[in-house]
Amino acid sequence: MLCIKTYTDSWRFSDRESLANRLPVFDLQLFSEEKTEEPTSKRRTEAREKGQVARSVELNSAFIILTAFYVLKMIGSQVYHKLIDFMRFMFTDFSTRDFSIEAMQTLFINIATTFIEITFPLMLAILVISLTISFLQVGFTFTLQPLAWKFDKLNPINGFKRIFSSRSLVELAKSLLKIAIIGYFIYRFLIKEIAYIPRMIDADLNDSIQFLAAMAIDLAFQIGGVILILAAFDYFYQWWSHNKSLKMSKQEVKEEFKQTEGNPQIKGKIRERQRAMAMRRMMQEVPKATVVVTNPTHFAIAIRYEKDMNAPLVVAKGQDFLAERIKDLARQHGVVIVENKPLARTLYATTEVGESIPTELYQAVAEVLAYVYKLKRRLS
DSSP: OHHHHHHHHHHHHHHHHHHHHHSOOOOGGGGOOOOOBOOOHHHHHHHHHTTOOOOOHHHHHHHHHHHHHHHHHHHHHHHHHHHHHHHHIIIIIGGGSOSSHHHHHHHHHHHHHHHHHHHHHHHHHHHHHHHHHHHHHHOSOOOOGGGSOOGGGGOHHHHHHHHTSHHHHHHHHHHHHHHHHHHHHHHHHHHHHGGGGGGGGSSOHHHHHHHHHHHHHHHHHHHHHHHHHHHHHHHHHHHHHHHHHTOBOHHHHHHHHHHHHOOHHHHHHHHHHHHHHHHHHHHHHGGGOSEEEEOSSSEEEEEEOOTTOSSOEEEEEEETHHHHHHHHHHHHTTOEEEEOHHHHHHHHHHOOTTOBOOGGGHHHHHHHHHHHHHHHHHHO
16 A cells, blocks of 8 residues: 555646646746836926926035036135225225215115125026936926926825835934034044134234135045045936836836837738738739749739830739739639749749839740740730
8 A cells, every 4th residue: 555655646746847837838937027127218208398307416516516616616716805895985985975966876886796706606606506417417408397286295195105205314313424424524634723713813814714714625625535535426326226226027028029119910910911912902902913824833923014014013022822823823814934943933932012123134025925925916
């Protein structure tokens, strides 16, 4: 009994194994929603139209800080003299005038002129560098879709989800890291420069202002350099995060292919109908042919020639079963069938339906047409 049981169990195991080998194998990843496929160009274009691009705000901030303080360093003396002139006007010329509309107009003009002269170069440089960095990151794109009104933004549950999402936690970690690093550099800078501050007690006001301005600009350049290094890492992170958010599942790729290229089954049916229509049109031209050149069994080429034509025209051709249909139609309508194996093979290989025969075959086709005309005259 033990031997019989062992044999039975082994037979059942082999039977199950053979049955499993006969079962169809399905790719379960096609039914999975896991985003494992790289985004297609269509997916990237749609995301770009919605304003979803890989862009680092930190990179813009770093270049804006560096540009702003570089411009201040370049025009610092001019700004200083503009402010001195404005203060001199306020405490000497304007203070001696009577309070009137003309005096207020003069004051307003001086304030506006001084403000524009001081801030215009700085604002222009910041605008240019901001647009340049944004263009280098994402290129030229303009869309109003991010500003569109969405009711789900008012949903407090969605708001809490955004606040406590993984992206928000990453941004919080980045901000804390940036504060810690910048704070360390500020602390190190102040420890280094604090020894020079007591010397300004006995220094001239102009010298003190110049020293403090130079110290502030030096600190700003160090902080800007640190932010620029952090921004470079942030840009690569934003690019990676954006690419990850655009990844697609296999089913999404399949659906997108159907939308762009069309359903393969439908396209196959369309091509089948087109071939059938072309076949019917070709068969309708066989009765109008002058001669049908055959292999005699494998190929059949129908040729039509009239006096006003520059060269004979191939109106139909076929192989095997289609060749038999062409010959049957030719017999039914009295079209002459001529057997010429080399000519039939050459015409089938070199000439398509609707094309004139090649010049190198003129003589061979002319001999066949001459034979057809001679045969028709004899029969008539």
